[in-house]
Amino acid sequence: MDLIEKIGHSLVHHGKFNNRIFLLKYDPNDRANITQKLNELARKNGYTKIIAKIPAAAQPVFLQDGFTQEAFIPAFYKGEDDVFFMSKFLSDERNASPNEALNTLANLLNEAPNNNGVALDDRFDLGLAKPEHAAEMSKIFGKVFATYPFPVTNPEYINKTMQDGSVIYFGVWDQDQLIGVSSAEVDAENKNAEMTDFAVLPDYRGHKLAYFLLKLMEEKLKEKEYKTLYTIARLNSPGMNKTFINHGYHFSGLLKNNTNISGQIESMNVYYKTIE
Structure with missing residues (x-):
């Protein structure tokens, strides 16, 4: 690592x-x-x-x-x-442009945000994740991502970042089963936070759980008077990009061939939102 x-x-x-x-x-x-x-x-x-x-x-x-x-x-x-x-x-290969994926992104950015008819199914519960959830969270990360730039598949890492206050973790449950997670990497001094680590078990995709996790994250950070929220989202994940677009985030650049995630080096999109 x-x-x-x-x-x-x-x-x-x-x-x-x-x-x-x-x-x-x-x-x-x-x-x-x-x-x-x-x-x-x-x-x-x-x-x-x-x-x-x-x-x-x-x-x-x-x-x-x-x-x-x-x-x-x-x-x-x-x-x-x-x-x-x-x-x-420092290499031509690393500087190569992902043109096909950029065409998909251009289409997404030209679509109007659409939150019509979005409602959370009554069977699901959202909330803050706690240290006792670290083992379950690490298993979800391991199932969703073949590789990840930070050691989120290690429960000790999750516990450490919870305890030092650098990361706030969120979860979504089906009854007593944790089925999805996300996190906010917070800079309390500068009042900004990165909205990241979205992972939902494959069997539960299609319920827009990332959308509702992001909504909860924004509410909690607004309570703490954070000023700027941002994300670095995978170019190759149109659904995750659309989640942030639908929440009013602004695209502000592409980090080409930047991050080892899901088994390969991928390009990442930067989005931000200013909290009033």
């Missing part, structure tokens, strides 16, 4: 599983040499992509080093400053 560690004062996620470096948290104290350090780490390990999530003020540093903008989210930091996803591709 890939590592999460610091380069200087900044936090990075890197390894051969995703064959990339992801700068998760940029520290301005590293401005003078951050791109040099990222390039050195990529060369040393033979990675084929570097992606950096950075505030607007840092963008010139990355542009100067040959990074290009793939996506952005406005009002990301405390509802004020924007964030940019800047990437550098």
Whole structure:
């Protein structure tokens, strides 16, 4: 599994599983040499992509080093400053464009949001997931995803992220059986959250459970006064993209060949929503 560690004062996620470096948290104290350090780490390990999530003020540093903008989210930091996803591709294969899937996305984005007649079946219950649900949750992730960029198939990882407050988990139950999960990776300081880890058992697809999980997640985060919600959704999952479009999220860019999920490196779409 890939590592999460610091380069200087900044936090990075890197390894051969995703064959990339992801700068998760940029520290301005590293401005003078951050791109040099990222390039050195990529060369040393033979990675084929570097992606950096950075505030607007840092963008010139990355542009100067040959990074290009793939996506952005406005009002990301405390509802004020924007964030940019800047990437550098280190192989032609990694930089290839997924044209066929982009045609499907273009069609989705041109469709009007449609929530007519959407109602949750009375047999299902939604709520916050707790530590005692970690083992069940990890099994669901294992059944839904052949591979995943974070160790969500490990109950200890789920428990750890619950306890440190970095992730809020949600579930949907059929009677006493957990059948679907999702999570919000929260940045309490900057009042933003990533809506992620949607997984529903195959036998329960078609009930729009992801739609209702997302609705509950938004309600809980609005109560906590979060300002900006976003997701990084698989380009190859039209249904998940449509779920966010129907909830009023705005498409703001494509992260090409970015993430190892469901057994292969896939391109990911960025969507955001500002909470009033």
